[in-house]
Amino acid sequence: MQVYQAPLRDMRFVLHELHADDGHGDLPAFEEFTPDLLDAVLEEAAKVAQDILLPINRSGDEEGCTLENGVVRTPEGFKAAYEQFRQGGWCALASDPEWGGQGLPESVNKLVEEMICAANVSFSLYPGLTHGATTAIEGYASDELKRAYLPKMVEGSWSGTMCLTEAHCGTDLGLLRTRAVPQEDGSYKITGSKIFISAGEHDLTENIIHLVLARMPDAPKGVKGISLFLVPKYLPKADGAVGPANGVSVAAIEHKMGLKASATCQLNFDDSIGWLVGTAHKGMEAMFTMMNTERVSVGVQGLGLGEAAYQAAVWYAKDRIQGRSLSGVKRPDLAADPIIVHPDVRRMLLTARVYNEGCRALGGWVSRALDAQKHSPDPEVRQRAGDLVALLTPVVKALFTDLGYDSANHAVQVYGGHGFIRESGVEQYVRDARIAMIYEGTNGIQALDLVGRKLGAHMGRYLRPFFHPISNFIEANGAAEGPLQPMVQGLQQAFGALQLSTGTIAQKGMKDPEEAGAAATDYLRLMGLVGMAYCFAKSVRIAGEKLAAGDADADFYKAKIATAAFFFDRILPQATVCFLAIKSGKKSMMALEEAAF
Structure with a gap:
């Protein structure tokens, strides 16, 4: 069943709490956008996603688009939904006020994009591509073209x-x-x-x-x-x-x-x-301005679909009864226990949950850097933010879409046979998620971009805004106690593997480009895991401080710590696998003769 409630509490955590110390905030351009105002925007966006876009998601998939006499018709309900969307000002959310936009931060816009993609990813492409096109026009077109086209594109009538x-x-x-x-x-x-x-x-x-x-x-x-x-x-x-x-x-x-x-x-x-x-x-050069904007947005597509699939799987796991808990009956009032009591079902649900929360946290870091890159009055901050965006854009695009697809597959598995049937609605998430790993540059191309262009650029300068905060966090929290202690240790080990892998690729890749190519996909996954681990560790530190202070939202922070613990226990060990694969080199990958395939 397709169910969706925007994860507003976690979004507010990412927006207001998690990255407050990243050096990308307090931008004069956004002084008028108070936290309360931004929260109100998110709440209204959630209503649009849940009440307007979600109801036409499955019907749109069933009907599809049609071509008649050279004209394409979108499915029933899409035209009316788009008009509501446009009139509500959602097309213009993050666009420049000079052309009729509202000028909100990208850190908010990307959260809104996540909601739209979770509710109806097909719909999201229509306004999403327009936003990317306006970015390229604004950056490179003549003033005459800007005046002629941007106002109508920003408002969404074109x-x-x-x-x-x-x-x-x-x-x-x-x-x-x-x-x-x-x-x-x-x-x-x-x-x-x-x-x-x-x-x-x-x-x-x-x-x-x-x-x-x-x-x-x-x-x-x-x-x-x-x-x-x-x-x-x-x-x-x-x-x-x-x-x-x-x-x-x-x-x-x-x-x-x-x-x-x-x-x-x-x-x-x-x-x-x-x-x-x-x-x-x-x-x-101009087209890549649009493509890089779209690559981050495609990553958000993966996150949105992963969240929708996770919520559908949780709903089913709480509703479906089958078997009894291995530790004893949990629901004696029912003929069987809900399947959420079973360890393997929880493994799949928690895997999707940590993928979503980890991607949302990492994406929040990048989107704040997008804002600082464009709007900070300090040239050093703009450069540092731009370097982080350049480094992590391929990671966001590839990692988020890989994990979103995995989450959709987990949802089908939780549903069992019912998940394979169209009426359940979850198999649509698998089909919709698959293309995000391909378009805007396949995920293999993203990995090649990371190791081939980003690592060596400016003598490794792009790595600094990523490596330095992680290194500083590990050093500052080395004596941490409680649940944070093993997480800092896990982060330190994974970060060490990333540093060693970076050196290995730099050394081997200079002599043989195929060595860098053979390592690329594993290296991108390793960097993404380390970035997520850093965000989870920061989350746990913040949660511990909030709980110690007696914060009223204790349940949220306790859940944040429990979710992070699963990530460090069950997901982060993949970093070791990536490191060993990178270390093995290209030999076995390139040894088989072409004719033998």
Whole structure:
């Protein structure tokens, strides 16, 4: 059964308590947003997720999108829900007030995104991609283009996409063939085909603004010859109203494993009029502004689905009776005990719970850094925050989506045979979660980005804002007592494994790039585990202080300590496995001859 209540108490903990000492807070740009105001925003977002988006999630999956005469129709209820969403100002939550946005912190926006994704991840893609597109336009487009497009995109009456992939090229964008021919008036005629375009065509907005990668006639070969263009579905009139069609058509919509209520399109551009965004032949720089924004958001998709799946599994485990507890009857009033009494069911539920809480905590750290990177008046803080974002963006994208998929699988297992049946609603979470490990750069590509680009950048500078706080925490809490003591020791051991692994990859990778490639996925998981362990240890320290002070919310803090204990006992030992795999090198991975596969 699809049930969802936004985890507002844990969200408030992450937002207000957990990272208060990270050096990324107290930003003048957000002085007007008091804790009470931000809490009110979260509470209203929870109502939208629970009351508007959740009820159309499963029906949207059953109905899917349809293509009729070149027009894509979203499932019943989506258009009305989007209009409520837009009129409520949710499209503009974190956008710049200059263009009509509300200017809220990304640390709040990402929590709202989590709720939307948990309730209805297909719906989330429509406003989510638009927010990413506005980021790229704001950062690189001309003032004229900004004035013409950003206000309507920010308010949500126009939406946005990014058009990268072609049938013959995905990750290797240097192979793309879409052409951009310059015109005398400064515009370009765009011709080519793109596939896998999320929200590429739909009936939710008046216009759709495509950001398209294409190659000019004089462009150098490879990725250094790619430019970015803004191509509207309909050309705007002088007064800003929607004008004539612009040669953008839908060849097909994809029939997918999941995300059935999100229109994934094959688009054709036939002499479509577009305008250059940024500098000629430098389109990848502008596009990656959008992609990096989307990669963090895709990680949040994994977290949202993991939370929804966990809540569905808890509901079922408390309701379903089967067998008796191994330690004796727990519910003599029933024919059998609820399955939540069984150790293996608790193992699956707690695994999903710690994945969700750990990802939410780590994501909160990164989203605060996103705010500081953009808004801090101190250039040193901006650089440090930017370095942390650069380092952890691939971790957030890959780790959160891996764990969200695992949590969805655990939910199906808790349901047993009923989980395999569509009517339960939990198998949808597995199908919806699977794509997040693939799009916006597969998780293997994220791992290669981490070890190939981030570790060695600026002589290892990106590592410092991650390594230094963890090292300082271990040193400051080495004499801790109570439940925190073994956790600090566990963190220290895992952190040591991460440091040794970093040195191993640096040493071997310089001599042989395949060694770094062979270690990449295990290294990303190791870094993510250490980051989560750090957040859990901080949580336990805070919880201990609150309980000692007699805080009225004692049950929350006790649960936080118990959840962290499971993480350190049952999940963090995976760090040792990652370390040993990294240490083993590439030999056995590359030894088998291709013909033997």
